[in-house]
Amino acid sequence: MDVQGKALQFISNHDVKLASIGAEDIVDGNLKLTLGLIWTIILRFAIVGLNEEGLSAKEGLLLWCRRKTEPYDNVDVQDFTVSFQDGLALCALIHRHRPDLIDYASLSNEDKLGNLNLAFNVAHDHLDVPKLLDAEDIVSMPRPDERSIMTYVAQLYTVFSRLDKAETAGRRIGKLTDFKKTVDQLEHDYEQRTSALNEALLAKIHELQNAGLSHDYDGARSDIKDFRDYKASQRRNWVAEQAELAALYGNIQAKLKLNNLPAYATPEGLAINDVESNLERLTAVEKERRAALNSNLRNILDGLRRAFANPANAFYESLVRFRAALAEGGSLDLDAQLAHVKSNNANLAALASDLPAIQAAEDACLAANIDENEYTDHSADGMYLQLLSLSLSLSLSLGCDSHETNAAI
Numbered sequence: 001m002d003v004q005g006k007a008l009q010f011i012s013n014h015d016v017k018l019a020s021i022g023a024e025d026i027v028d029g030n031l032k033l034t035l036g037l038i039w040t041i042i043l044r045f046a047i048v049g050l051n052e053e054g055l056s057a058k059e060g061l062l063l064w065c066r067r068k069t070e071p072y073d074n075v076d077v078q079d080f081t082v083s084f085q086d087g088l089a090l091c092a093l094i095h096r097h098r099p100d101l102i103d104y105a106s107l108s109n110e111d112k113l114g115n116l117n118l119a120f121n122v123a124h125d126h127l128d129v130p131k132l133l134d135a136e137d138i139v140s141m142p143r144p145d146e147r148s149i150m151t152y153v154a155q156l157y158t159v160f161s162r163l164d165k166a167e168t169a170g171r172r173i174g175k176l177t178d179f180k181k182t183v184d185q186l187e188h189d190y191e192q193r194t195s196a197l198n199e200a201l202l203a204k205i206h207e208l209q210n211a212g213l214s215h216d217y218d219g220a221r222s223d224i225k226d227f228r229d230y231k232a233s234q235r236r237n238w239v240a241e242q243a244e245l246a247a248l249y250g251n252i253q254a255k256l257k258l259n260n261l262p263a264y265a266t267p268e269g270l271a272i273n274d275v276e277s278n279l280e281r282l283t284a285v286e287k288e289r290r291a292a293l294n295s296n297l298r299n300i301l302d303g304l305r306r307a308f309a310n311p312a313n314a315f316y317e318s319l320v321r322f323r324a325a326l327a328e329g330g331s332l333d334l335d336a337q338l339a340h341v342k343s344n345n346a347n348l349a350a351l352a353s354d355l356p357a358i359q360a361a362e363d364a365c366l367a368a369n370i371d372e373n374e375y376t377d378h379s380a381d382g383m384y385l386q387l388l389s390l391s392l393s394l395s396l397s398l399g400c401d402s403h404e405t406n407a408a409i
Contacts, residue, residue, distance in 0.1 A: 061150065061157060065089065068096045068160075074109045080149040085138055087115025093153070094122055097160045101126055112139045129155045176259075183255055187264060190248050194270045197241050201278040204234075208282075208289045213296045217304065217368045220297045227293055231286070242275050304368050308361035309375030315358060316378050318351050319386050326393060348391055355384060 058080075065077045072092040077083045084090060086109045095104040101122050107115055116135035123129035132152045138144045214220045249272055252264045266272075359380040365373065 058150065061154060064157060065093065065153060068093055072096075072104065080146045080153065081143050084149050084153070085141075085144055086112040087117075087119055087135070090119035090123075090153075090156070091115055093156055093160070094119060094127075097163055098126070123156065123159075127156070127159050129159060179255075179259060183252060183264075186248065186252050186255075190245060190252065191267060191270055193241065193248075194245055194266075194275060197238060197245065197275060198269065198278055201238065201275075201282050205278075205282050205285050208285045211289065213292060215300070217297075217300050217364075220293070220300050224293050224297065227289060235282075235286075239279070242279060245275060246272050301368055301370060304361075304365050305370060305373045305375050308358065308365050309373055309378075311354060311358050311361065312376050312378040312380070312383065315351070315354055315383055316386075319383070319390060322348060322351075322390055326390070345391075345395075348387070352387055355380065355387070358383065 062077065062080065069075045069077055069089055069092040072088070072095075074086075075088050075092045077089050088107060088109055091102050091104055091107055095102045102118065107118075109115075113135050116133075116138055120131045120133065120135060124131050129152075132155070133148055138149075214223050249264075249266075256263055362380045
């Protein structure tokens with residue numbers, strides 16, 4: 001098989017229909033058939049793959065030209081003939097993709113030859129598109145050859161499609177890079193906040209475990225108030241922060257999954273479960289602290305009751321003994337009775353010195369809002385009145401002078 005025959009066989013094997021042309025037609029110089037074959041080859045290998053929205057190669061290429069040149073003045077692509085005759089459409093296509101190569105604003109539709117040559121030269125020098133056309137032929141023709149213009153535009157389409165794909169890929173890479181930066185920032189934020197929260201929780205656990213207890217009522221009440229204030233403010237903020245971190249963690253994982261990227265693996269100790277574990281430990285320590293504070297307050301209140309009840313009960317018992325002793329003095333002779341009264345009067349004056357301490361202990365109970373005391377039924381005021389009554393009784397006994405006892409009381 002000769003060379004022409006092999007070439008035609010190759011073309012036929014690639015689904016190019018060879019209508020009424022053979023190797024001998026090419027050898028014999030049949031111009032019409034040869035040009036028809038060339039156009040068929042161009043359609044098959046250079047244009048047929050060009051399409052927009054499922055249109056034919058020609059319609060798709062025309063639609064692409066319209067869309068790309070739509071923003072440009074003095075360009076209205078309706079066909080592949082006169083629409084390209086003034087060269088502005090070609091210059092607009094180049095400027096749309098490479099605005100650095102042509103100053104479109106400086107062009108005039110009156111300079112058809114200059115516009116065409118500019119487009120051909122720029123395309124050749126910067127885009128590696130061969131000069132398939134002659135500017136003079138296009139300008140001089142009443143209607144430029146459609147197939148020639150279409151073939152040339154198809155070369156521009158091929159070049160700019162590669163640029164568009166590279167630009168699209170670049171945008172995708174840029175978006176991916178921006179996305180990665182965003183996710184990295186979210187992960188950094190999560191790790192910083194989680195680390196800070198864990199440190200705060202562990203510090204509070206240590207603080208509560210080592211906190212002392214006040215030994216007086218006011219101090220115990222202050223301890224309880226501080227603990228309640230902490231629960232209502234700082235502790236509540238930590239719980240809210242933990243919830244926000246859980247939401248942030250879920251947001252990160254969702255973004256990664258949506259973009260088919262590996263899940264986020266948190267550093268050791270910074271998982272959601274780690275924070276929850278620390279909060280659970282803190283809750284247990286808080287429970288122990290609250291129990292200790294309440295127990296301490298109960299013990300202090302109980303101590304205040306006893307601090308009043310013990311001396312009050314002892315004082316009352318002393319009064320009872322004085323009354324009994326006073327009654328026993330009635331069986332003595334006059335001198336003995338006088339000596340007995342004076343002795344008891346001196347002892348009663350000494351007992352009266354205990355009253356201020358008892359009164360102070362009762363005042364401490366009142367300050368602690370202790371209304372009832374299961375350890376005694378007495379009051380400082382009641383015992384004062386009993387002491388005063390007993391002193392008067394001693395004074396009346398045998399008309400004895402008891403101004404010392406009364407002064408002491």
